Amino acid sequence: MGLKIDNLSGGYAGNNVLKNVTFEVPNGKIVALIGLNGAGKSTTINHVIGQRPPYAGSILLNDIDISQDPTAFKQQIAYIPEQPILYDELTLEEHLHFMLASHNIDDEQHWQRVLVLLAKFRLDNKLHWLPIHFSKGMRQKVMIVAAFMLNAPLLVVDEPFLGLDTLAQKDVVRLMEEQARQGNGVLLTTHLLGSAANYVDTFVVLKDGQVDFIGSPEALAQKHNLSLANLDDFFDLSQEGQNNGPN
Amino acid sequence: MVLTKLFWQRFATAQQRNIKYLRLLFNEHFVLFLLIAFGGVVLGYHSLLMVPASSDIWQNPWWKFAILAWLTIGLQLGHLVTYFRPADRLFLLGQDHFLMSRYLKQALGVSASFASVWQIIFFASVWPILIAVGFRQIFSLLLVLLFTVMYKIFLLVVERYQLLTTAKPLINDITLKILIPIIILASLFWLPLFVGLGIMLVALFLEWIIGRKLNAQANQVSAALAWPLAIQQAQTHEQAVLHFYALFAEVPQQAKSIKRRAYLDPLIAWLTPRRGGIQRLYLTQLIRNNEILPLILRLWLVAIIILINVHSAPTWLIAVIAAMTVYLVNFQIYPLFLQTRQVLWTQLVPITLANQEKVFNRLLFGFSLVSIVIIVAATVTTWSALRAGITGAGLMTIFCYYFYIPRLLKKGQ
Incomplete structure (x- = not known):
């Protein structure tokens, strides 16, 4: 059980960006989707969160098919986008209440957990602020709190560390690990492979819209003769391989 | 260049x-x-x-x-x-x-x-x-x-x-x-x-x-x-x-202007008892939006002034003004739905589009009813004007709620 993507083909505006993408995010595991710009990471994420319907293939989360029942599918997802998106008119507190209500989560029972998260990201004294008063990093923290408070079966995180201070970055990693320990799946995209190798269970490498590799950080490092600490060099090697390829 | x-x-x-x-x-x-x-x-x-x-x-x-x-x-x-x-x-x-x-x-x-x-x-x-x-x-x-x-x-x-x-x-x-x-x-x-x-x-x-x-x-x-x-x-x-x-048409590049208006929070809470519901989202946005709300208030004010001044005019004219007021209130609030839909959060929340449309239409219906109350207040001194105002505004409310707004919402998808 967990997220199952099977032979997914998709894209936008008629462009077939993804070709037969197949991978899984089992419950309790952290899977990182990696690849160079344009490889299809964001397109995959957009299909998973129901932003775009697949051209072909299926996306199932705990046996619920996104094409069959998108609302029940989305009930199981929490999402942290690369760019924070908030309602200009709602305060931080109102955003969180709206998110809880839309996921049919009991506000009263859950609020204590929300307050803990807010304190962790130093937002607890900004409950009545409007987004216009937040810095970019703070806006991103709001998205993070809103996602983690749901404790959803699948957490989808697109470039989680952009605009965050180091303290918040560490907290996000700890929270993702905690989600996995609780049996939830985590699907993230990142370019920071070296540090991701410390907490990710599986890397899915996308290249030109196709799955190029699936395996553990150790297997990825071994395949490219790299140590885990040097895994950030993977993109250099991958680019060289492409440049030296078919001429 | x-x-x-x-x-x-x-x-x-x-x-x-x-x-x-x-x-x-x-x-x-x-x-x-x-x-x-x-x-x-x-x-x-x-x-x-x-x-x-x-x-x-x-x-x-x-x-x-x-x-x-x-x-x-x-x-x-x-x-x-x-x-x-x-x-x-x-x-x-x-x-x-x-x-x-x-x-x-x-x-x-x-x-x-x-x-x-x-x-x-x-x-x-x-x-x-x-x-x-x-x-x-x-x-x-x-x-x-x-x-x-x-x-x-x-x-x-x-x-x-x-x-x-x-x-x-x-x-x-x-x-x-x-x-x-x-x-x-x-x-x-x-x-x-x-x-x-x-x-x-x-x-x-x-x-x-x-x-x-x-x-x-x-x-x-x-x-x-x-x-x-x-x-x-x-x-x-x-x-x-x-x-x-x-003021007259939907302008995509216009920067949004927001005013907190915290003193209206109790009113929002009273009108939308369910904390965090999508009704509250729409109403809060509307009340804090510095473009739409003042526009609606101005519209109501203009309607009051016109209706008070034309209470002895032909009844058809009063009915048209009343109907136009309700229509314009609906028309001016409608872009809020599109603006809300554009926020990714609205697309991600597990609330069906049909439900979002239904709730929004109900909100507009509420505003139509407030418009009717205002029209009644402005025409109450003359029986024929009152009757014409209620008829015009009432028919337009029904038209907007059952036909016009559902059609616009479908078109906006």
Whole structure:
């Protein structure tokens, strides 16, 4: 059980960006989707969160098919986008209440957990602020709190560390690990492979819209003769391989 | 891109945008409503001018105050239009002399032309009243026009000067834009004619001297542009233009303006008991949105004023005004649904689109009911007006709730 993507083909505006993408995010595991710009990471994420319907293939989360029942599918997802998106008119507190209500989560029972998260990201004294008063990093923290408070079966995180201070970055990693320990799946995209190798269970490498590799950080490092600490060099090697390829 | 043509290219782009929005605007039903209202005003003005010049009505001293106020309002219209964009600060950083001596000169020329047209329109609209209240000499009338045009150009020259890094505050805005023109125009109205004309001629001469001095400073090789100020000025102007179009049509690039209005939180909570529900999302957005809510309030106010004044008019007219009020309230709130849909969060939450549409339509229905209450309050003194108002507004509420809004919502998907 967990997220199952099977032979997914998709894209936008008629462009077939993804070709037969197949991978899984089992419950309790952290899977990182990696690849160079344009490889299809964001397109995959957009299909998973129901932003775009697949051209072909299926996306199932705990046996619920996104094409069959998108609302029940989305009930199981929490999402942290690369760019924070908030309602200009709602305060931080109102955003969180709206998110809880839309996921049919009991506000009263859950609020204590929300307050803990807010304190962790130093937002607890900004409950009545409007987004216009937040810095970019703070806006991103709001998205993070809103996602983690749901404790959803699948957490989808697109470039989680952009605009965050180091303290918040560490907290996000700890929270993702905690989600996995609780049996939830985590699907993230990142370019920071070296540090991701410390907490990710599986890397899915996308290249030109196709799955190029699936395996553990150790297997990825071994395949490219790299140590885990040097895994950030993977993109250099991958680019060289492409440049030296078919001429 | 040829730098010397930069202003004209931007001017052409801005005009294309204006044409696009004007086309949009004249497609909207609201404009039809405004044209009817404008026709009514013209008709009323025409009947006023039919009153003979010998009538007592023209002896009322308030006419002169009204003309003074009208011409002063006219002087506030038209600003220096530079079309500066935030990226100019980087890309045109070393072009200060070109910008001051060429670009802003072209900008000043165009702005002065448009502003002069405004002054002529404002003057022409009170010309018959000026004659009726005693200004019968064509020379003095033309001098009033010349003064307003020249003073407006002078204000634009000051506006350009204020974009210099070396600009020093001249006098405060209220004195410059309101008090000085009022004093000079008032001297013409209340002092002996030759004294008033003398003051006006002296004022024109002083304007010319100061304007020349400010021009010379702007054309100096050492003149540098205060970029943050220049960009802010350009953006404020652009937003004002978009705001005008947004009164009648949906404008995509318009920056949203939000006001917290915390004192209305209890009202939101009372109207939407479920904390965090999508009803509350829509209502909160509407109440804190600084574009839509004031527009609705103005619309209600205009409806009250019109209905009170036409209570003895034919009942069909009252019914049409009442129906139009309900229609416009629905029409003006509708873009909120599209704006909300554009926020990714709304697309991600597990609330079906059909449910979002249903809740939004119900919100509009609530606003239609409030409109009916207002219409009842405005027509309650006359039974026939009350009946016509309720009929018109009621039928339009049903039409909007069951047909018009569901169709619009489907179209907007």
